[in-house]
Amino acid sequence: GQSLEQPSEVTAVEGAIVQINCTYQTSGFYGLSWYQQHDGGAPTFLSYNALDGLEETGRFSSFLSRSDSYGYLLLQELQMKDSASYFCAGGDTGGGNKLTFGTGTQLKVEL
Amino acid sequence: DAGVIQSPRHEVTEMGQEVTLRCKPISGHNSLFWYRQTMMRGLELLIYFNNNVPIDDSGMPEDRFSAKMPNASFSTLKIQPSEPRDSAVYFCASTTARGVSGNTIYFGEGSWLTVV
Numbered sequence: 001g002q003s004l005e006q007p008s009e010v011t012a013v014e015g016a017i018v019q020i021n022c023t024y025q026t027s028g029f030y031g032l033s034w035y036q037q038h039d040g041g042a043p044t045f046l047s048y049n050a051l052d053g054l055e056e057t058g059r060f061s062s063f064l065s066r067s068d069s070y071g072y073l074l075l076q077e078l079q080m081k082d083s084a085s086y087f088c089a090g091g092d093t094g095g096g097n098k099l100t101f102g103t104g105t106q107l108k109v110e111l
Numbered sequence: 112d113a114g115v116i117q118s119p120r121h122e123v124t125e126m127g128q129e130v131t132l133r134c135k136p137i138s139g140h141n142s143l144f145w146y147r148q149t150m151m152r153g154l155e156l157l158i159y160f161n162n163n164v165p166i167d168d169s170g171m172p173e174d175r176f177s178a179k180m181p182n183a184s185f186s187t188l189k190i191q192p193s194e195p196r197d198s199a200v201y202f203c204a205s206t207t208a209r210g211v212s213g214n215t216i217y218f219g220e221g222s223w224l225t226v227v
Contacts, residue, residue, distance in 0.1 A: 033215065042202060042218035043154070087154065098167060099144075099216060101154040 002026035002090045004102030011108045012078055020073045020105045022088035030091030032064050032071045033099065038084045043101075046086075047073065075107070083109045113137070115219035117203050123225045129191040132222045135184055136205030144216060145178055145188050146202040154202075160186065193226045200224070 004024040012018040022032065031050040035043040049055050049064035049071060061074040075082055088102040116135040124130055136143045144159040158168040160180045168178070175194070180186040190197055200223050206216040 042220050044218070045215045048215060098156065098159055100156065101146075103153055 002029070002092060002100040004088050004090055004100065006086075006088060006102045006105045008103070009106045009108070011110060013110050014078055014080060016078050017074065017076050018078060018107065020075075020086050020088075020107065022071045022073075022102055024069050024071075024088070024090050024102075026069070026090055026092070026100075029066070029069075032062070033089045033091070034060075034062050034073045035087045035089060035101070036084050037087065037104075043087060078109050080109050080111075083107060115203055115205050115217055117201075117219035117222050119222055120220065121223045121225075123227065124193055126194055126226055127192045128226075129189065130193045130197075130224060130226075132188040132201050132203075132224070134186045134188070134203030134219060136186070136203070137217055138184070140205035140207050140217075141183070142206045142216075143180060143186050144202075144204040144206075145186070146204060146218075148200045148202060148221075149198075157188070190224075193224075195226045198225050 033048045034046040037043040047062035054063045059076045064071040085104045087104045089099045092098045118133045145157040148154045157170045158178045163180045178188045200221045202221045204216045204218045
């Protein structure tokens with residue numbers, strides 16, 4: 001099984017850079033994904049790391065270190081619309097397409 | 112393209128009643144998931160199917176919950192009898208085989224269930 005831990009809440013100001021961390025304990029880890037969920041909405045895919053290193057997608061970047069069982073999501077040039085919950089999710093080599101989601105981090109962007 | 116379609120979007124029911132949630136995955140996707148989300152427990156995987164076959168139902172909380180996938184374009188999650196602690200948002204999600212897009216799964220808008 002897998003468990004993924006995240007900080008429960010992060011607050012930052014508009015225009016700033018924020019990092020949301022994710023540590024995991026797992027057997028058969030297959031890669032780390034990040035999802036965004038606005039209040040009342042569905043989770044939507046942001047980024048995926050199959051290998052160690054940094055993946056960049058516009059203002060968002062995601063990093064994975066398998067040796068440290070650790071990853072993070074980096075959001076740059078924060079905008080008010082980035083206020084949402086962010087979830088890391090671990091894939092499982094033994095579970096087909098199974099994804100286990102982390103505890104979630106609520107990001108509040110302030111003026 | 113239509114995304115994952117769930118119904119009903121909202122349901123309020125009385126304790127003891129049967130609840131059936133429905134899901135139509137994205138056409139061509141061969142994996143389907145049912146997740147439950149609550150404030151206390153976060154996003155929990157209840158069950159998932161590959162090619163219409165249940166692969167892992169270890170997340171189904173108890174025998175009151177059951178899920179079926181009679182064909183590639185339809186799945187149901189049934190709760191009978193329902194209890195107030197079943198109140199949650201139930202998400203259906205689907206994806207294609209891994210390797211095309213990593214672990215990207217596509218969620219429906221959710222079914223908001225309230226049991227009173």
